[in-house]
Amino acid sequence: DQQVKQNSPSLSVQEGRISILNCDYTNSMFDYFLWYKKYPAEGPTFLISISSIKDKNEDGRFTVFLNKSAKHLSLHIVPSQPGDSAVYFCAATTDGGATNKLIFGTGTLLAVQP
Amino acid sequence: NAGVMQNPRHLVRRRGQEARLRCSPVKGHSHVYWYRQLPEEGLKFMVYLQKENIIDESGMPKERFSAEFPKEGPSILRIQQVVRGDSAAYFCASSPGAVPGGYTFGSGTRLTVV
Numbered sequence: 517d518q519q520v521k522q523n524s525p526s527l528s529v530q531e532g533r534i535s536i537l538n539c540d541y542t543n544s545m546f547d548y549f550l551w552y553k554k555y556p557a558e559g560p561t562f563l564i565s566i567s568s569i570k571d572k573n574e575d576g577r578f579t580v581f582l583n584k585s586a587k588h589l590s591l592h593i594v595p596s597q598p599g600d601s602a603v604y605f606c607a608a609t610t611d612g613g614a615t616n617k618l619i620f621g622t623g624t625l626l627a628v629q630p
Numbered sequence: 631n632a633g634v635m636q637n638p639r640h641l642v643r644r645r646g647q648e649a650r651l652r653c654s655p656v657k658g659h660s661h662v663y664w665y666r667q668l669p670e671e672g673l674k675f676m677v678y679l680q681k682e683n684i685i686d687e688s689g690m691p692k693e694r695f696s697a698e699f700p701k702e703g704p705s706i707l708r709i710q711q712v713v714r715g716d717s718a719a720y721f722c723a724s725s726p727g728a729v730p731g732g733y734t735f736g737s738g739t740r741l742t743v744v
Contacts, residue, residue, distance in 0.1 A: 522672075619675070
């Protein structure tokens with residue numbers, strides 16, 4: 517029962533262009549969402565999060581959009597840089613972020629071509 | 631400032647042996663989490679501990695797996711009588727409190743059961 521789904525296993529983008537990573541969820545109780553970035557042989561690193569009371573959160577080159585009615589969120593990276601090449605995981609949780617159990621998607625491998 | 635330290639980085643065990651994975655949280659962090667990543671899958675929550683207490687072990691297999699976070703020393707994830715299906719990357723994370731975005735992950739222990 518995959519409650520958080522990332523249907524694109526991989527994505528290739530040219531340097532300088534926009535990268536859009538997508539995530540769908542099925543559990544309507546999720547009310548806090550996070551994106552993590554992971555390089556090979558390292559642990560995930562927190563990137564950006566969004567509460568369900570918002571539909572957009574921005575931090576530098578990274579913007580997360582949330583569409584609650586569609587149970588869909590996306591991460592936009594612009595402009596994309598070669599150093600952004602990594603696996604990106606979407607995660608969700610309940611209780612407004614106070615819970616400590618994250619439900620992760622399966623990840624999307626982003627390759628940014630120079 | 632050391633991050634979350636996990637050791638060993640790689641662990642090979644024969645079927646039936648015991649595996650002990652260690653996690654030293656960020657200094658000052660009193661919350662520890664263990665996640666497992668099976669091949670081609672996302673990270674799956676296993677257990678959440680505070681010093682000397684298991685808070686949520688809903689993701690732990692019912693048999694052979696145990697975790698502790700003693701008053702002194704690292705957190706230990708113990709797998710008894712390992713089987714090939716236990717082969718995975720095991721990640722530990724820590725936080726100063728109940729803030730998912732405040733997780734700091736370690737680099738993981740890759741367990742291979744032969």
